[in-house]
Amino acid sequence: MKNIAVLTSGGDSPGMNAAIRAVVRKGLYHQLNVFGVYRGYQGLIENDLKEMKVHSVADIIQRGGTILYTARSEEFRTPEGQRKAVDNLKNNGIEGLIVIGGDGSFRGSMELAKLGIRVIGIPGTIDNDIPGTDQTIGFDTAVNTVISLIDKIRDTASSHDRTFIVEVMGRSAGDIAVRAGLAGGAESIIIPERDFDYDDITDRLMKGHNRGKKHSIIIVAEGIGSGEAIAERIKQSTGLDTRVTVLGHVQRGGSPTAYDRWLASLMGGKAVDLLLNNQSGLMVSIVNQNIVGVPFEQAFSEKPKIDLDAYELSKILSI
Numbered sequence: 001m002k003n004i005a006v007l008t009s010g011g012d013s014p015g016m017n018a019a020i021r022a023v024v025r026k027g028l029y030h031q032l033n034v035f036g037v038y039r040g041y042q043g044l045i046e047n048d049l050k051e052m053k054v055h056s057v058a059d060i061i062q063r064g065g066t067i068l069y070t071a072r073s074e075e076f077r078t079p080e081g082q083r084k085a086v087d088n089l090k091n092n093g094i095e096g097l098i099v100i101g102g103d104g105s106f107r108g109s110m111e112l113a114k115l116g117i118r119v120i121g122i123p124g125t126i127d128n129d130i131p132g133t134d135q136t137i138g139f140d141t142a143v144n145t146v147i148s149l150i151d152k153i154r155d156t157a158s159s160h161d162r163t164f165i166v167e168v169m170g171r172s173a174g175d176i177a178v179r180a181g182l183a184g185g186a187e188s189i190i191i192p193e194r195d196f197d198y199d200d201i202t203d204r205l206m207k208g209h210n211r212g213k214k215h216s217i218i219i220v221a222e223g224i225g226s227g228e229a230i231a232e233r234i235k236q237s238t239g240l241d242t243r244v245t246v247l248g249h250v251q252r253g254g255s256p257t258a259y260d261r262w263l264a265s266l267m268g269g270k271a272v273d274l275l276l277n278n279q280s281g282l283m284v285s286i287v288n289q290n291i292v293g294v295p296f297e298q299a300f301s302e303k304p305k306i307d308l309d310a311y312e313l314s315k316i317l318s319i
């Protein structure tokens with residue numbers, strides 16, 4: 001193998017740049033030519049790529065976002081789009097592709113693998129919603145961002161004796177809510193993986209309030225519905241002074257934490273090793289602190305990997 005390419009796809013996540021850097025520099029170390037594809041699969045369809053050198057990835061390990069830009073390509077979902085992408089790869093002599101993204105991106109990778117391209121995935125999404133890996137690149141940074149914001153909200157919440165509903169990201173997963181909720185001491189956590197009971201939440205709120213608690217924070221994962229609607233119902237049944245903060249895309253930005261830079265570097269290096277070993281159709285994962293390759297199919301497992309023990313514990317701790 002002489003030529004490989006790397007792209008980022010789907011929602012960006014802090015640490016993607018560190019992964020790109022690792023792929024480029026590990027590839028160059030092994031005498032490969034490494035191409036960066038712009039705007040994910042859309043760039044592949046439009047042949048928008050550039051050869052990368054050591055300096056192309058200088059000074060990016062600490063930067064959020066992705067220097068290769070990203071996109072969610074509708075055209076790539078069609079057989080014609082996939083064919084164009086493969087033709088461009090082949091015309092450029094590229095035999096191996098590394099895709100940094102989420103499970104939707106890996107479904108696209110599987111199609112390319114079927115058409116004869118060797119593809120390795122690296123899980124990058126703040127949602128941490130990919131089974132088959134203990135953690136995804138960007139999740140740790142997003143959780144730290146959420147915690148720093150919860151701390152700020154607590155200051156004003158306690159000054160005013162208010163209940164805050166804080167809506168966090170997670171398209172269909174409650175991982176950010178659970179990790180940040182437990183670490184941030186939230187009074188309640190509402191996630192799509194568990195039914196929730198308004199009566200239980202309002203009971204707990206009122207018990208705290210009657211004991212003299214000056215404020216409460218309820219974390220809602222966006223995947224279960226709007227924080228506004230939940231806040232309205234809580235306000236009506238408790239009469240508490242309630243406010244809503246939707247954290248939104250601030251969770252996707254910012255300088256990656258040490259953990260995310262470390263994880264991204266190890267995963268980027270491993271992805272190149274797997275291609276050099278003629279492997280394909282694998283996602284790089286961290287499993288019990290080991291960096292391994294697992295079949296893409298594991299990333300599509302229906303079983304949510306959310307830490308429900310942490311979710312249950314948070315209810316005990318946040319009395």
Ligand code: F6P
Pocket residue numbers: 011102125126127169170171222252
């Ligand atoms: O998948 C990451 C994510 O940030 C989700 O948490 C969120 O639902 C979605 O992307 C938002 O996507 P967009 O940036 O396209 O609005």
